[in-house]
Each structure stands twice: as C-alpha cells, then as structure tokens.
Amino acid sequence: MHATTKLIHTIPVDALTGSVSVPIYQTSTFVQEAPGINKGYDYARTNNPTRAVVESVIAELENGSTGIAFASGMAAIDAVVKLLKSGDEIIAVDDIYGGAFRLFTHIYQKFGITVNYVDSSDAENVFNAISPKTKLIWIETPTNPTLKISDIAAIAKIAKARNCLLCVDNTFASPALQKPISLGADIVVHSATKYLGGHSDLIAGLVVTKEEQLGEKIKFIQNASGAIHSPFDSWLLIRGIETLSLRVKQHCANAQAVAEFLEQHHAVKNVYYPGLKKHRNHIIAKKQSTGFGGIVSFSLKEDTSESAKHLVTSTGLFKLAESLGGIKSLLCHPASMTHKSIPEEKRRAAGVADSLIRLSVGLKI
C-alpha cells in the first residue's frame, strides 16, 4: 500500500459516532463506573482519546512501538533526558538545536548530567568519545541549521555495542523521508511544530520508542511531569499529518531548486543542503532517507552578522521568523535568533557562521 494511503487509513474513524474527523475530547476527566473501572480513560493528563490518536499514528509512522505526545518539542526532549540520572553523560551532535543546548547546559548540568559535543557526521568521532558514563547518544540528522548528516545505522551499531541509547531528533526529515528506528535508533523525537504540524499553527513535541518498555518509562514521565499535548492541538496535528507526504515531497523539490540557484549566486559563499552532490555526506543522506528536506542554509562572502541581517530584512516571499517546516517560506539568522543561546566560539566551531541564513522553503512554486 502506498505510504500516503496507509497513513490516512491509520487515522481512525470515531468508533462511537462514525465521525470522519477525529473528535476533540475537550475534557479534564472521565466518569467512572466504580473506582478504577472506566472506559480506558480516567484523567486527561494521563490519557486523552484525541491525544491517543496522535500517539498511535506517530508510532506507526516511525515504525516504533509507542508514541507519546508533549506540549512542545522541548518538552519531548526534556522527557528523554529524564531517563538519565546524575553522573550520566550524553554525547550530542555539536551543531545541535540551540534550545536543546540550553536545556542540557542550563537545566541538566546542575543535576550532574554532562554533555560531550562531537561532530557526529563522522561516526568515528562518536565511537572515540564514548566513556563508561555515556548513557545516551543524541543526534539530529539533518542538523539545525547547517544540515549536517550523521549515519544513523553506523551510530546505532556503536550505541548498541556500548549499551547506550540512541535518540534521533527527526524534526528536519520527518518520517515521510527517514525512519531512524528502522535504522537501529532506540528513540525518535520531533518538534511536531515543524513538518508534522506543517502549517505554523501549533507547538507540539513527540517521542517514539522502539521498545514498549522504554515507551512505558516515557509515558510515566509524561504523566509525572505533565507537559502533555492538548486535545485541540492534537486535532490540529492529526490534520497536519494527513497531508505530510504530499507537503514534504513538494518542500523537497522546491528546496533543491533554491539550493541549486544559491550555489550559482555571486554573493553566496557556502550552500548547505544534503541534496547537493557536493554535500559532505550526500551519499549517506541518499542511503538513509528518501529525500533531502525543505531546509537550505547558506553563508555570505561578506561573512558578517550585519550583511545577513540586511538580507533577512529585505526579502519578499520569505518572511523573517523563527521556526520552519510550514507551508509558507520563512528565513532566519541563526546566530542572532534560534542559536543565540550557544556561545559565539562554540557556535562558529560548529559551522554556524555569523552570516549564515536558514531558509525554510515553503510550498510556493
């Protein structure tokens, strides 16, 4: 069955009423026949039928066992880190999303969880960085914003051999292009705010686990910490997911055209897009995903924040805004926006130049 057909039929018709659209169960609690005897729902922080559909759909899409929906991508990331304890270490991709860096550094460091940042686009760097304390390997592929590609299958092998969990932030690729669990990852996280939602109208986060037991642990954290996804936003997210494959296909085609155009431009220094043959890990991207995504970054020959800021405030179709993955084209200047929480030196070392501009190529053709 074609992936889009399968996806649409994964989203259930309401068993009670036949409603084709998943109903929004806007309730905080559920009537019980006797204490503990209910229809599978007791309190809406613990479970909600609208959210349950999002959770089962994302588990199916990512070829995992369990999906867990959160109020934001950061809440999803936070729940995964809560699997760890003081003294544990994370190995994370150096070009990590700024919000994840902030969470790791300014929240978890003081609880004794340390993070070792490496360039995971060479799997050997991950292998060399593992210590007995390493419990979690954290990669984004492609990364935000320099579109670095890491070899998921190779890093999964390293993680397995050293008894570490591998978590892949699959926000940029989305399950329409890449399924990390099928490549050996233990956990997938999403900022579903981006391609899964797809219309820049919600904030959402998702975790998918390969194993049910690990899923139960994340579900426990979701209920204990309470950063749940609301019924209305779950409904919006389901609606977004329904058109995921079609949208992502068009995002990819448009981004490829934009990247090839920028490659030829006299004012552009470097173009970062995994669909370009000269991208360092183009072959790996081709092997592990069915497309290269809708994000293109580029730096300017005049490599200053000022020239980048001038450009991002002068465009017509591309609107200056944080976020990405929606139908409208957006652009941003990571050094002063999404990645400003990363110290300058660290940011530059991870390849985020002062003039780097990130494009989220929308659906306009």
Ligand SMILES: Cc1ncc(COP(=O)(O)O)c(C=O)c1O
């Ligand atoms: C790769 C990646 N992961 C996680 C997040 C955090 O998600 P949210 O903004 O939904 O909390 C973002 C946000 O931009 C992101 O780009």
